[in-house]
Amino acid sequence: MTPTYKSQQIKIYNSLSGEKEIFNPINEGHVGMYVCGPTVYSNVHLGNVRTFMSFDVVFRYFKHLGYKVRYVRNITDAGHLENDADAGEDRIAKKARLEQIEPMEVVQRYTVDFHNILNKFNFLPPSIEPTATGHIIEQIEIIKTIIDKGLAYVVNGSVYFDVLEYNKQKKYGILSKRNVEDLIHNTRELDGQTDKKNPQDFALWKKAEPQHIMRWPSPWSDGFPGWHLECTAMSTKYLGESFDIHGGGMDLKFPHHECEIAQAEACNDHAPVNYWMHANMLIMNGKKMAKSTGNYILPTEIFTGDNNNISKAYSAGVARFFMLQAHYRSILDFTDSGLQASEKGFNRLMEAVKNLEQLQTSNQSTFEIATWQQKCYDAMNDDFNTPILIAHLFDAVKYINQVKDGSASITQDDLEILKQTMNGFIFEVLGIEDTAEVSTDSNKLSGTVELLIKLRQEARANKNFALSDQIRDELAAMGIQLQDGKEGTSFTVN
RNA sequence: GGCAUCAUGGCCGAGUGGCUAGGCUCAGCUCUGCAAAAGCUGCUACAGCGGUUCGAAUCCGCUUGAUGCCUCCA
Incomplete structure (x- = not known):
């Protein structure tokens, strides 16, 4: 509800x-x-x-x-x-x-x-x-x-x-x-x-x-x-x-x-x-943004990385997440290291949202879902405190990962509430989009990567670690990261 | 110069008069062929100086600094 x-x-x-x-x-x-x-x-x-x-x-x-x-x-x-x-x-x-x-x-x-x-x-x-x-x-x-x-x-x-x-x-x-x-x-x-x-x-x-x-x-x-x-x-x-x-x-x-x-x-x-x-205001590298001093960035340059104040391009979702990790009434310092930290957190959050779809349920929950849900609302009710909300979302991330690992459990009903609340807050309220999601080529890509994962498994079974590591490392260099878990290997695309 | 807002751990950033976020980083452990990912554990801060209080990072005063507005720049 x-x-x-x-x-x-x-x-x-x-x-x-x-x-x-x-x-x-x-x-x-x-x-x-x-x-x-x-x-x-x-x-x-x-x-x-x-x-x-x-x-x-x-x-x-x-x-x-x-x-x-x-x-x-x-x-x-x-x-x-x-x-x-x-x-x-x-x-x-x-x-x-x-x-x-x-x-x-x-x-x-x-x-x-x-x-x-x-x-x-x-x-x-x-x-x-x-x-x-x-x-x-x-x-x-x-x-x-x-x-x-x-x-x-x-x-x-x-x-x-x-x-x-x-x-x-x-x-x-x-x-x-x-x-x-x-x-x-x-x-x-x-x-x-x-x-x-x-x-x-x-x-x-x-x-x-x-x-x-x-x-x-x-x-x-x-x-x-x-x-x-x-x-x-x-x-x-x-x-x-x-x-x-x-x-x-x-x-x-x-x-x-x-x-x-x-x-x-x-x-x-x-x-x-x-x-x-x-x-409140947005500053950059501890100082006021001003065209005249070069301490300045156009919004579009965040997406291209084409600005000396940042080391790489960031997706709009990451930039949005970064800004919402600060309260709207606080001055926020826009920095490259801050964006990098947010990007990692953002990816972890998105990963958990995906994992939500494939959790095993059991007959009891080891997490107070209803209490947690109200905490999320309390955060937003308190002058739209998005950083607190995000902190609570990460509590859920931890729980989701534990359920996935088998060190925690969740009932079917609680899983529904968890999904609804996570998706509601992340996508509806915070308005975050998983821009890292590969859309058009995803079927072909995932088929290809699945094949490579299979080949790597065979190489590992044959103790051909040189080949298996080559597959893993070269995919990683392309931005495709393999993740070995309990039930086989999955991957994420950056 | 005046007014306003703010000053938190290695970094970013919440917060309540006493139990005290979260993210990132770092270290150790589990897992792994080795890693990565994930999990577990550890790192206890609140600009400085006074005051109020049984007790303050949280309230008050002063100092210092930052940011905004007063003046073009969102």
Whole structure:
């Protein structure tokens, strides 16, 4: 019997309160979740992949428990300025100018790249993947509302959110634990710019310079929406004025998410989100990933091994497993040795899953299956603790191997639960794919290897160890490893 | 400089005020013709300095360092 949400209690670390809180959805049995997606102006960053992977697992776990989940993850295809100055250029427009192509070509190219990479990592598609440019009208409506409430002002065709005025009525900075006074003191003087009343104010609408390609008509000017507005518009449209979970990378906490809260509060006079979740950063070799220092890797280079930071290629399954061995709220160090260690563990786990299919059952079990199963759920219930879950999965790996060796036993009923739980967590919840699996040629290959195994057995029977070792070693050199067990020899392909 | 988060054994990484993950590596043993695989056994950590407590790696303070945001970079 697979447990459902009715029997499980999930705790989520809420960035807003700084504590783990029991998860109570607004509508029983339903979860609304919004995650800030990528700005598609270049190849997706590996750290971004990690963030989305964390929420992919959250999405998967909710579904696994039988929740109906609406998962919205946007594509930012406009509106992200390069800097806060009025002369700031849209990143996508800049890329388009540099490459001499249309902005929409930039968007298309990197949206495709983004989806390709996520598919390789076996991500589930979100329920809705809206784009910023597809929701200009909704954004304009929100701006009108905020102006009507007296919390935004128009200057030279641009509209700014009035943070100080807002702070008089509500509190600005509740998520990032900053207060406006500190912000004022720590603001740097930017040279000659700005229509803003205060540096803390942020743009809701920007008037487009004549050379600016991406522009839309509005009551204030031909222009484009500001940094933070799209997420408020799209989350409100698809999830409502209040929804359960909002996620994103830690780097978005301030100012992006802070501004989202302010915008939504300004419009609706209540908090938009019940649980804020933030995934921590990915670093590489102990340092921040940065193109400029070479401490950088493209997601696709993991699969090819074509990068100086890694010694070989790794499958997407291994990379995914590696990332999930760390908790989403911890900084994770991406290293070659870490990947190698994960690869070995990954292979052992996959081997055990295969062994699961050929275990002998008996009339008693030497392992508390029900207790173990609940421990797995407890791990995920405790703020989606995938490393703990994986630790428990390895307890089962040990048990499976013992049953296979005959030093432990399992009943038919328990075996069914074990299979269901292992497969459920590994493939459904963690979303791991056994990419090492040989698909198309597997029949021919296994036939060939079986033949060689037979020849090797004959050589061994004849004490022709030179030949038997030659077969074993040369197969190993090709990545085919023979494994001598109690009931004959099996093999794995790397 | 300000704010935030964090600092765990050879490495990676969980975690609770007292019983204390898991992976990888290493050593020994079982199995094996020898290996590999698998199994068993061993390796007891919590940045530094104070404090609270009967007791703290876990709570509090300070110091140091890292990472993020404030400033282009996810």
